[in-house]
Amino acid sequence: MTVDLHLHTIASDGTMTPTELVAMAAKQGLSAIAITDHDTFAGISEGRAAAKAQRLEFIPGVELSAYFRGEDVHVLGYFVDEHDQLLNTKLKQLRESRELRAHRIVEKLSTAGVNLPWAAVENVAQGDALGRPHVAHALVQQGVVQTISEAFERYLGRDGPAYVPKFVLDLEDIFDVVHGAGGIASLAHPAHWGVGIETITTLKDRGLDAVEVWHIDHTPDDVEGYLEIARKLGLLITGGSDCHGLRKKQGVVLGTLDIPDDIVGPLFERAKEIRAGRQDH
Numbered sequence: 001m002t003v004d005l006h007l008h009t010i011a012s013d014g015t016m017t018p019t020e021l022v023a024m025a026a027k028q029g030l031s032a033i034a035i036t037d038h039d040t041f042a043g044i045s046e047g048r049a050a051a052k053a054q055r056l057e058f059i060p061g062v063e064l065s066a067y068f069r070g071e072d073v074h075v076l077g078y079f080v081d082e083h084d085q086l087l088n089t090k091l092k093q094l095r096e097s098r099e100l101r102a103h104r105i106v107e108k109l110s111t112a113g114v115n116l117p118w119a120a121v122e123n124v125a126q127g128d129a130l131g132r133p134h135v136a137h138a139l140v141q142q143g144v145v146q147t148i149s150e151a152f153e154r155y156l157g158r159d160g161p162a163y164v165p166k167f168v169l170d171l172e173d174i175f176d177v178v179h180g181a182g183g184i185a186s187l188a189h190p191a192h193w194g195v196g197i198e199t200i201t202t203l204k205d206r207g208l209d210a211v212e213v214w215h216i217d218h219t220p221d222d223v224e225g226y227l228e229i230a231r232k233l234g235l236l237i238t239g240g241s242d243c244h245g246l247r248k249k250q251g252v253v254l255g256t257l258d259i260p261d262d263i264v265g266p267l268f269e270r271a272k273e274i275r276a277g278r279q280d281h
């Protein structure tokens, strides 16, 4: 059986509801899933309830960003307690700054000669973590560009005229806050930054627990390489498609990666240990 531990819902920048994702995962015969929206837990309770009804193992998650050596590095927090106060305070701060940033992106678009009504962005973003994919989608709907990818290439990407950096947390902060909320921190899609064993060793020293080995953008060589690195460093392994529904060029990729289900047991074990440690305090 296979699993998929990296999924976005309409709570952030995906296009499927938690219930739709779970139904599709069950139909495909997956044994476990994790919902990992950017900066919000808004999809978790619906996802958990739907998964329970389908007898699918469910892991609550969240995807956070940090600047590390000049790059926007993503960290997945798994098994985090979605009621943890400090984590929720941080998430709220991140979501509020996303909203301000989206307004600034719209302003910059206007300066670049593209008039995008704010209502068009709000109309696309149904959840509470506003991101560039929503702005991109609105640009497609308004006929400014043909595709989401084109919106990133021409306007929203790092070198684009409407690029506004995102407010992010410090890497240490992410590790601390994830651990404080009883969770496990995994380095998302490491091939995006091409990080190797040296950098991952540094991250491990700072608190990283796991590496995302399987991802839609990882080649078979990446998978093999990161498996090897995780084994050498004694890190846990995770994997997921990073499905965003229809808001990414690969489309609905949920469950397409053949991620072995035996990665899940060790994650549950570690989460149990962390929880036991928290209760000792």
Ligand code: AMP
Binding pocket: 013, 038, 130, 131, 132, 133, 148, 149, 152, 153, 157, 166, 244, 247, 248, 249
């Ligand atoms: P944000 O968190 O608002 O900076 O948006 C980042 C999200 O945009 C990522 O998680 C991806 O889902 C998406 N993204 C980044 N680059 C691209 C791209 N070139 N084409 C489509 N989606 C992208």
Ligand code: ZN
Binding pocket: 008, 013, 038, 133, 244
């Ligand atoms: Zn995303």
Ligand code: FE
Binding pocket: 063, 074, 188, 189
């Ligand atoms: Fe990511």
Ligand code: FE
Binding pocket: 006, 008, 063, 242
């Ligand atoms: Fe993601």
